[in-house]
Amino acid sequence: MSEIKYDSESINIHSFCELLIENNAVNIRYCRYKENPFNTSGCSLTNGISDDTTKSKEVSNTVNSLHALGFLERSGNNLQLTENGCDFSNTDFNSPEMLDIIRKSVLKYGLFIGVLYQIHCLGKDTFDTSEINVGYPKANEKLLYNGNFVTISSGSEDDSNTRTKSCILAWATTAGFIYPIPLLGDLNTNNPHISSSDYILQSSRNLRKYKVLEIPNKLFSGEFITEKPFDYKNLTKNVGALRENNQQSIRELTMQVEPKIQNRRFAVLYILNKAFNQKASVSLNTLVSFMLDYEAYFVIEKERMYHTMCEEINIAIISGLLFEIKGSDIIHPLTGVNINELSLNAPNELVNILDTFIL
Numbered sequence: 001m002s003e004i005k006y007d008s009e010s011i012n013i014h015s016f017c018e019l020l021i022e023n024n025a026v027n028i029r030y031c032r033y034k035e036n037p038f039n040t041s042g043c044s045l046t047n048g049i050s051d052d053t054t055k056s057k058e059v060s061n062t063v064n065s066l067h068a069l070g071f072l073e074r075s076g077n078n079l080q081l082t083e084n085g086c087d088f089s090n091t092d093f094n095s096p097e098m099l100d101i102i103r104k105s106v107l108k109y110g111l112f113i114g115v116l117y118q119i120h121c122l123g124k125d126t127f128d129t130s131e132i133n134v135g136y137p138k139a140n141e142k143l144l145y146n147g148n149f150v151t152i153s154s155g156s157e158d159d160s161n162t163r164t165k166s167c168i169l170a171w172a173t174t175a176g177f178i179y180p181i182p183l184l185g186d187l188n189t190n191n192p193h194i195s196s197s198d199y200i201l202q203s204s205r206n207l208r209k210y211k212v213l214e215i216p217n218k219l220f221s222g223e224f225i226t227e228k229p230f231d232y233k234n235l236t237k238n239v240g241a242l243r244e245n246n247q248q249s250i251r252e253l254t255m256q257v258e259p260k261i262q263n264r265r266f267a268v269l270y271i272l273n274k275a276f277n278q279k280a281s282v283s284l285n286t287l288v289s290f291m292l293d294y295e296a297y298f299v300i301e302k303e304r305m306y307h308t309m310c311e312e313i314n315i316a317i318i319s320g321l322l323f324e325i326k327g328s329d330i331i332h333p334l335t336g337v338n339i340n341e342l343s344l345n346a347p348n349e350l351v352n353i354l355d356t357f358i359l
Contacts (some may be wrong), residue, residue: 006042024296110229110320229337231344276333
């Protein structure tokens with residue numbers, strides 16, 4: 001990934017980016033998203049090699065996004081451009097062909113699929129951004145730790161939700177699946193990626209009311225497979241970032257139980273995907289009973305396990321494994337996921353345990 005960072009001494013993104021601002025007075029071209037034109041980090045998407053190494057989050061976020069879109073395959077810090085990535089980079093953004101590439105790419109990503117499903121389930125043709133959730137489930141489990149009951153931080157915080165939601169809604173607008181209501185007068189239905197461009201490229205996007213233009217029917221065909229669900233390691237947030245506001249106890253406790261959170265969220269996806277492949281459904285009670293049999297792998301608060309899993313099953317939606325609830329207890333999967341992507345970094349022992357679950 002270090003080779004992607006801006007380096008003024010070698011070929012860099014400034015040789016290819018069409019969004020740079022030109023200042024002829026001082027003869028420079030600079031990133032429009034940098035407040036200081038002379039900032040040596042060069043690019044808001046990647047930052048530069050001369051930057052403080054603690055500011056490497058941007059390049060990681062960018063690479064993760066390109067992986068989610070199917071433009072890059074990532075193995076650790078090693079990256080490979082995919083055929084889809086080549087098509088994207090070689091196609092003029094303002095061409096009609098680009099829209100098809102954009103739509104195919106965003107429909108690979110689990111979180112994007114989950115957002116479209118939430119919009120679909122609202123059952124109306126307009127919505128407010130507050131009606132959409134993109135965060136990790138928040139089960140609010142508590143354990144006694146160092147003499148005090150501490151709430152485990154397994155769910156996403158509001159500021160993280162806001163940033164992620166803004167990105168996903170921008171992708172959906174670019175693809176022409178939704179559109180900000182105040183901008184409908186400018187909509188080009190044949191080329192929404194072009195007509196929405198000025199808004200999408202703003203450094204701040206704060207429109208909240210959207211019109212639903214199209215939710216792809218293939219999501220509900222019973223045959224759709226999400227190519228890029230969250231993998232095992234990405235089923236929890238970055239717990240190590242919990243450093244402010246006297247959060248040491250929360251961070252320490254959450255890190256201790258994080259494997260159990262990852263295990264049970266992986267179990268939800270793995271078992272629901274198995275059910276999808278077998279055209280079957282899953283009883284939540286049966287799933288919880290199974291987890292209680294393997295308490296060391298899945299259980300944090302035993303007495304509240306069923307209540308906890310009522311929240312935790314929503315990891316499936318934001319991973320692109322859509323489901324509906326039949327009755328009060330039966331989970332019926334509507335889509336499957338790429339099991340190879342899902343299982344990256346998953347412990348073999350965990351997979352072997354889950355293979356014993358009987359639908």
